[in-house]
Amino acid sequence: MAVPRLVDHDQRRSELAEAAIRVILRDGLAGVTVRGVAAEAGWSTGSLRHYFRNQHELQAHVIRVTTDTLRERVITRVGRPRTAPSLVDGVASVVAELLPLDAERREEYALWSAVVAWERQHPPEGGSVAWHDQRALHRQCVAVLRGHDPVTDLGQALLPHPDAQVELWAGLLHTFVDGLASQLVNTPGQVPPAAAARLLRSLLEAVPAPSS
Amino acid sequence: MAVPRLVDHDQRRSELAEAAIRVILRDGLAGVTVRGVAAEAGWSTGSLRHYFRNQHELQAHVIRVTTDTLRERVITRVGRPRTAPSLVDGVASVVAELLPLDAERREEYALWSAVVAWERQHPPEGGSVAWHDQRALHRQCVAVLRGHDPVTDLGQALLPHPDAQVELWAGLLHTFVDGLASQLVNTPGQVPPAAAARLLRSLLEAVPAPSS
DNA sequence: ATTAAAGTAGCACGGGCGTGTTAGCATGTG
DNA sequence: CACATGCTAACACGCCCGTGCTACTTTAAT
Known part of the structure; x- marks a missing residue:
């Protein structure tokens, strides 16, 4: 059995999600396109699409990440003495x-x-x-x-x-x-x-x- | 001097604006495209662009019409005994x-x-x-x-x-x-x-x- | 070194968009 | 009727999009 190099998929997806968040701040959710996010992250669309099959998956993931991030941020700020x-x-x-x-x-x-x-x-x-x-x-x-x-x-x-x-x-x-x-x-x-x-x-x- | 047929530009623009409003209700303001509104109104893009030079003019006009319409509607409803x-x-x-x-x-x-x-x-x-x-x-x-x-x-x-x-x-x-x-x-x-x-x-x- | 799997880059197709341009049509005057 | 003029329709260009597909590269086990 030959085994190729391994990539941490979750870490990749996080990296893409961060790029997507930057895109949201610039162009809104509608600006989160396969091509646009790939460019923002400095990748090719082909690579990106190994981690997100299509635009819907990409957007769903960045929304999930965004929700969690915001939740955490607000909770810590609110809980500050x-x-x-x-x-x-x-x-x-x-x-x-x-x-x-x-x-x-x-x-x-x-x-x-x-x-x-x-x-x-x-x-x-x-x-x-x-x-x-x-x-x-x-x-x-x-x-x-x-x-x-x-x-x-x-x-x-x-x-x-x-x-x-x-x-x-x-x-x-x-x-x-x-x-x-x-x-x-x-x-x-x-x-x-x-x-x-x-x-x-x-x-x-x-x-x-x-x-x- | 020869004079071609005349069309009522204002009346045309109103007609287009109504089509554009239908488009807004269906697809939002972003859906108000030259092609889309022309199709909704049953016109060609070339015709539409005799009345609105570009997309910006089209959107600005439909927003103006919409504002006036809504204003009037709300005023009459609110003033009803x-x-x-x-x-x-x-x-x-x-x-x-x-x-x-x-x-x-x-x-x-x-x-x-x-x-x-x-x-x-x-x-x-x-x-x-x-x-x-x-x-x-x-x-x-x-x-x-x-x-x-x-x-x-x-x-x-x-x-x-x-x-x-x-x-x-x-x-x-x-x-x-x-x-x-x-x-x-x-x-x-x-x-x-x-x-x-x-x-x-x-x-x-x-x-x-x-x-x- | 060989090899198979995983990752990468890029092309190609079809479609939507704004917009510039151009050829054809209708029409009221002369 | 002829015609100038304004209206209409359509095409062409360039851009961006999603997505399927393919060739290429990297990697680790054999």
Whole structure:
């Protein structure tokens, strides 16, 4: 038996995925073509197609990698210890990690948009994982605002909160944050980052106190 | 002097624009190609290009027509007299006219999305007219909720409201509605129309009473 | 050294696109 | 009727795309 040289396929695929992510940031998901990604990575299309049979596989993989990367990035940033002058400020600084307020997070948002675009055309069976993650984060934020102890287990936060007001305002906040992100990128002239931050803070202040 | 047959250019352009709108609904703004629109209208590309020198002119025109059409449609729907069991219900039914809650308004939202996509790449100088229109609508809604008389002049509603709470909550509502629309189309499995309507109602109920 | 498998590079086909050009058609005036 | 003029249709060029296919190179076991 003769055995040729071996290549670490996973490592290759990662390399391609990184190139594809650069392409997404430049041209959007539609720019992720077999030829384009191969060129970005400095490969030939023939080589690339040993690791991804067709464009669909390539895009599906880069979306998977992007989702995981973003998830991890956000989780670590959100979990970072922070000091804030008030409860609302602290929560606002957490939620702001999701908003495209600066260049770095605008990049992340562009990647999120690619994921959303992909999931819209290829709906995952069990619902969007990203959506439930974000909902859990907002749920946690509202719970803290209403004086509840934050749950330590991340899986725990995926379940509905017993406090109905928490559940309601988590939905309101989640929706609001989506809209704020959308306005920041779509009509940046109308909603500058500072105004967005103020708006966010106002909404958090509107969350009813736990006594009510 | 010999004079050939005359065609009504404006009428031709409208005809093409209608075909282009059908294309947008089918394939999005990116699908609005010279060839594609000509085929949709049953023309040759050569003919089409007597009315639009290039793709950019074609897209710019269809976006302009779409904007005007949507604007008019929404204005008439919103201005329709309505009876509602409560103030909040009445306002909610007005705001809901902007949301992609049913097939017809999902179509309108798809067209809005095309306009937004266009304006993001070709920012209008004086800011987006559509954005200010929507802001005015939300301003008006919040003003009514807080017991102010609605202004009859539409231009009047484009200016900031003297009541600071109206101005603040108009921004919150505007952002929230954008997010709700986005979630309805992007993650329809997570946010069914009925839940969206409930969420909207809850936000409207959170608008502080005029006394405060 | 030989060899077979794995990896690589590149070509070729068919198709869509924007756009420039050109030949033919219809039409209202002279 | 003849014709100048504006409309119509079609083609051609160059570019980018996905994908099937093939020849070439590298590698490790024999």
